[in-house]
Amino acid sequence: MKTTASVEIDRPIEDVFDLTIHHVAEWSDVVIEDQIIEETPDVVGTTFRSITENQGEQMVFEGVVTQYQYPNLNAIQLVGQLFDIDAAYFFERITSHKTKVTQVSDVRPKGGLKIIFLLFGWLMKTASCKAAEKELNNLKEYCEQQEGAIS
Template sequence: MKSNATVTINAPADMVFLWLEDNDRLKKWVPNIVEDETILDTPDKVGSKFRQVYLERGKEMEMFGELTEYIENERMRLDITGDMFDMDLIYILTPQGPETSQLEQNTTIKFKGLMKFLSPIFSVMAKLGGDKATKVSLDRLKQMAEAEHKNT
């Protein structure tokens, strides 16, 4: 299942990028995340590993990830794996001037086990819902990055 979302943020790219890579900021805009810890931090970022825990319908879901691509203030790619699915997540940040940035999120999810059989249903639901969860997340990131920029 693939999804794509783009948002324009009234804040410079370097500030928006902080909201993608800083653990404390991430917890403020990513829905249902209750833990985000670095397992391995590499000097050039690529190869860094992390663990995240999400609360979904009252149950904890543990995910492990690796940063596979990193260009500061421009691009970040994450491979995330869990019991039910694997996810390839790409963020592309494009400055639209000194005070504005465009953030694009491309997500590919590969379901595992019994979830594979339900993937066509999830795919249709995502298309009909316009990838609502992604849009809600990015809108929250937009609000927080813009508020931080306004206060600097």
């Protein structure tokens, strides 16, 4: 199931990139912990663990950075027990102090969850799009509240 969402943030692209990538647990309603396991010099290949919580249920994902082009692109792959996720954040400089962030994600269910996705995919996609929009609005609010330059 693929979803795409975008938001414009009143902040320079470098700041938005850094705040998005390095402070996920601070702006996300879903990610409660994000820990680097092994960092690589090129960033691509860096591994990490993300713990999410949704409606009281926690899930652990093992992640790897699959693409990294500062300050325009960060893509990751998350592997979980019930599903895997490919997510990419694209950053576009609109002006020197305004950035557009676009999140593209693909959720791939595993096991019995595949049947549920087939039967109720349209409903789940609507909920997933709303959740992505909410997360990006959280990111916008977080970025715009931070003081000074980050980079």
